[in-house]
Each structure stands twice: as C-alpha cells, then as structure tokens.
Amino acid sequence: xxxxxxxxxxxxxxxxxxxxxxxxxxxxxxxxxxxxxxxxxxxxxxxxxxxxxxxxxxxxxxxxxxxxxxxxxxxxxxxxxxxxxxxxxxxxxxxxxxxxxxxxxxxxxxxxxxxxxxxxxxxxxxxxxxxxxxxxxx
Numbered sequence: 001x002x003x004x005x006x007x008x009x010x011x012x013x014x015x016x017x018x019x020x021x022x023x024x025x026x027x028x029x030x031x032x033x034x035x036x037x038x039x040x041x042x043x044x045x046x047x048x049x050x051x052x053x054x055x056x057x058x059x060x061x062x063x064x065x066x067x068x069x070x071x072x073x074x075x076x077x078x079x080x081x082x083x084x085x086x087x088x089x090x091x092x093x094x095x096x097x098x099x100x101x102x103x104x105x106x107x108x109x110x111x112x113x114x115x116x117x118x119x120x121x122x123x124x125x126x127x128x129x130x131x132x133x134x135x136x137x138x
Contacts, residue, residue, distance in 0.1 A: 001074075003081045006035035006047070013037070013044040017064045021049065038065075038078050045069045048078045053095055058086045060096040063104075079111055087138045094136050099129040108134050 006014065006029055014026060014035075021029070029035035029049055038046035046065040053059040060082065065074045086094050096113060098104040113134035120130050 001077060002039045002042075003036055003078060004039070005033045006030055006037050006049075010037050010044060010047075014047060017047055017066065018049070018062055020062070036078060036082060038074055038081075040069070040074070046074045046078050048082055050082065058082075058091050058094045060094065063096075075107065076111065083136070083138050092137060094138055095133060097131050097133050100132055101129045105132055105134070112136050 006026075008030060011026065014021075014037075026035075034051060035049040036047065037044050038048075044066075046063075046069065048060060048063045050058050050060045060079070063075055063078060065072075065078075083094060095116070096108055097119075098108065100118070113136045115132060116135040117133045118130045119133065121128050
C-alpha cells in the first residue's frame with residue numbers, strides 16, 4: 001500500500017469517485033497538496049481531500065474508498081496518514097463531517113472523532129439531510 005499526494009495523472013480516477021469537486025478546485029488540491037491517493041499494487045483505490053476551516057483548521061471534506069475495496073482498512077489507513085501529516089504540519093485539531101443518514105459517522109467515532117454540532121441546509125434546491133460536524137484532537 002502507498003499513500004501519496006494527488007497528481008495530475010490521477011484526474012480520471014479522482015473524478016470517477018469525486019463528483020463534487022470542480023476542475024479548478026482539483027488543480028488547487030494538486031498545487032496545495034491538499035489531496036491524497038491511496039494505491040494498492042500501483043492501482044488507485046481511495047482518495048481524501050481537505051481544506052482549512054476558518055483558514056486554520058484542517059477539515060476532511062471527502063474520504064472515498066472505491067466500492068469494491070471498502071471494509072478492508074483502506075479508509076482508516078488514509079485517515080491515519082492525513083492525521084499524521086496534519087500533526088507534523090503543526091495542527092492540534094482536525095475536523096470532518098458526514099450526513100446523519102450515512103454510516104460514516106460510526107467509522108469516524110471509532111477513529112476518535114467526537115460530535116461537535118450540525119448544519120441544517122433547508123434551502124430548496126440544496127436541501128440535504130443534516131450534516132454532522134466531528135472533531136478530533138491530534
């Protein structure tokens with residue numbers, strides 16, 4: 001298993017899993033090293049991207065393991081790698097979020113994340129289930 005920063009040649013794989021990121025933002029993830037790819041036997045199978053909440057707190061905005069590779073520990077490995085990278089960069093707290101109707105909340109709690117609030121988006125056209133905010137000290 002190898003984890004590295006996202007590169008331009010990861011574009012096809014990235015957009016197969018992440019349909020929320022624009023091309024411009026993808027290029028920023030490459031430039032700013034704010035995205036990771038996990039490979040197994042040189043094949044990309046998972047990604048993680050983040051930004052800075054309040055411009056000072058790393059916030060994991062997407063973790064996705066390709067469907068056929070879920071449940072094999074790759075998500076945990078990718079989160080651990082990101083957490084270590086953020087700690088080495090001098091951050092003391094990290095954040096993530098998930099919708100209340102998604103199973104990911106249980107995954108994050110197992111990794112030590114704590115519930116810290118929620119966002120309700122009830123504007124027509126953008127409505128979604130409540131988004132849970134989760135935090136962790138590193």
